Amino acid sequence: MQLHALSTLLLIAMLPAQAVVVPAAFAGQDATGPLDPFPGTYLDARQQVLIGSSQLTSLQAGTTQVTAVAFRRDGSSTSALAAGRARLVVRVSSGARSPTDASSAFADNHGATSHTVFDGEVAFPASPRLNRRDEPNWSAAYSFTIPFQSPVTYQGGVLCIELEGRALQASRWPVDYHVDPVQGSVTRIGTACGSIVRVTSRTASASTWYLRPGATAIVDVIEEHGAWSMLMLNAQGLNPPLDLSALGAPGCSLHVMPLVSLPTLVTRRPGRGMLHPGIGRVQLPLPNLTNFAGAQIFAQWLNVSGGRLTTSDALVLGLGAVATTDAAVVSSARVDGMAFPPTGRLRIGAMPVVSLRVQ
Amino acid sequence: MLGRACAADGIEIQPDPPVAGQGAVATVPHAGEWHVYVTDASGNVTALGPFQADAAGKLDIPVPADAGNSTLTVTDEGEPIPTDGSFPIFSSG
Numbered sequence: 177m178q179l180h181a182l183s184t185l186l187l188i189a190m191l192p193a194q195a196v197v198v199p200a201a202f203a204g205q206d207a208t209g210p211l212d213p214f215p216g217t218y219l220d221a222r223q224q225v226l227i228g229s230s231q232l233t234s235l236q237a238g239t240t241q242v243t244a245v246a247f248r249r250d251g252s253s254t255s256a257l258a259a260g261r262a263r264l265v266v267r268v269s270s271g272a273r274s275p276t277d278a279s280s281a282f283a284d285n286h287g288a289t290s291h292t293v294f295d296g297e298v299a300f301p302a303s304p305r306l307n308r309r310d311e312p313n314w315s316a317a318y319s320f321t322i323p324f325q326s327p328v329t330y331q332g333g334v335l336c337i338e339l340e341g342r343a344l345q346a347s348r349w350p351v352d353y354h355v356d357p358v359q360g361s362v363t364r365i366g367t368a369c370g371s372i373v374r375v376t377s378r379t380a381s382a383s384t385w386y387l388r389p390g391a392t393a394i395v396d397v398i399e400e401h402g403a404w405s406m407l408m409l410n411a412q413g414l415n416p417p418l419d420l421s422a423l424g425a426p427g428c429s430l431h432v433m434p435l436v437s438l439p440t441l442v443t444r445r446p447g448r449g450m451l452h453p454g455i456g457r458v459q460l461p462l463p464n465l466t467n468f469a470g471a472q473i474f475a476q477w478l479n480v481s482g483g484r485l486t487t488s489d490a491l492v493l494g495l496g497a498v499a500t501t502d503a504a505v506v507s508s509a510r511v512d513g514m515a516f517p518p519t520g521r522l523r524i525g526a527m528p529v530v531s532l533r534v535q
Numbered sequence: 536m537l538g539r540a541c542a543a544d545g546i547e548i549q550p551d552p553p554v555a556g557q558g559a560v561a562t563v564p565h566a567g568e569w570h571v572y573v574t575d576a577s578g579n580v581t582a583l584g585p586f587q588a589d590a591a592g593k594l595d596i597p598v599p600a601d602a603g604n605s606t607l608t609v610t611d612e613g614e615p616i617p618t619d620g621s622f623p624i625f626s627s628g
Contacts, residue, residue: 209591252591348545376582383568510616
């Protein structure tokens with residue numbers, strides 16, 4: 177029996193390594209763009225890539241060994257790239273959570289057993305100026321490879337690749353990502369009130385790239401540093417809006433009667449001057465349900481600063497379609513020198529273009 | 536003479552430096568929402584946008600005509616550390 181196992185291992189070792197590019201359509205063609213900074217290129221961050229089983233049909237469950245993963249430079253920016261170095265830890269598991277059901281919590285997405293397959297330094301190569309977008313290929317000038325110190329056997333199902341990177345020699349090195357092109361929409365109603373209008377009258381905002389079922393919507397407010405703000409949500413708006421003058425808030429209007437309220441503290445980010453406003457942010461996980469596609473959410477911020485009540489402008493958040501690409505990415509915030517956070521932004525239908533080295 | 540803007544955090548802008556009253560295109564590291572601030576010589580801050588970067592990380596910024604000799608800051612206001620780029624604005628004429 178032991179002899180049989182040894183023979184199998186020897187046979188696997190003798191097999192020629194192959195490269196499987198995922199998504200396959202971009203094996204020789206530049207994909208969408210540089211979605212999230214790759215961990216360790218010029219910032220410290222954690223990123224998790226979930227590759228759906230429909231993209232891994234050429235891998236044999238229980239047999240195929242993954243020995244390395246390579247990433248390719250994005251071709252939409254033609255500038256020459258400086259070399260860089262990062263300390264990376266890579267964990268891989270199979271049988272992971274489905275991309276369409278992925279969580280913004282990294283730990284929730286792994287399969288039953290995750291393996292640390294790499295812990296060491298990775299070099300990002302100096303890369304020449306591009307003459308055309310599709311010029312980057314998988315050669316050493318346009319890609320970097322993470323060789324697994326412990327190859328991992330693909331056990332079937334979703335493949336989860338998690339990367340924790342700390343920049344050692346910072347370099348803006350954009351990795352190529354495929355992004356399902358569907359976005360949501362944002363429509364503004366009214367204007368903000370209070371002293372913040374010296375900075376802007378449009379204080380509420382939301383990224384259309386995260387307005388789709390299954391994604392984590394991000395809704396921001398620009399306000400005075402130290403303000404306490406509450407994001408008010410409803411499926412319907414108030415028309416006409418409610419004048420808040422009687423509540424000591426002249427010029428302020430309520431466009432959303434809150435069905436759900438989510439509080440946050442407005443803070444000024446590190447390095448900002450005293451005259452710089454603060455930002456409040458709420459992350460809102462959206463259910464990955466088909467019938468949420470096309471849904472509308474009315475959103476408005478109610479702020480309390482220095483004992484005064486103010487409001488933001490209101491937003492109508494229109495949710496886009498469900499992603500069709502069988503993949504997802506979870507990316508943490510930038511955490512230079514600090515611990516990697518347990519959660520990140522979830523984007524379903526997106527992934528870096530990877531070349532899996534298998535045998 | 537303001538000199539060439541120094542790009543931080545992988546953010547580039549064209550033209551470099553940006554010119555008051557003209558459009559500028561920033562290349563940013565990721566798609567989505569970006570905040571853009573103009574800070575004048577006295578430290579007063581005005582917010583432009585926010586603007587949406589496309590999936591290729593391109594961000595169109597209309598630089599105000601009265602923003603000469605100010606500083607343009609492009610940021611995702613990420614937590615806990617934002618990704619930022621700051622650029623002096625050249626006064627046209």
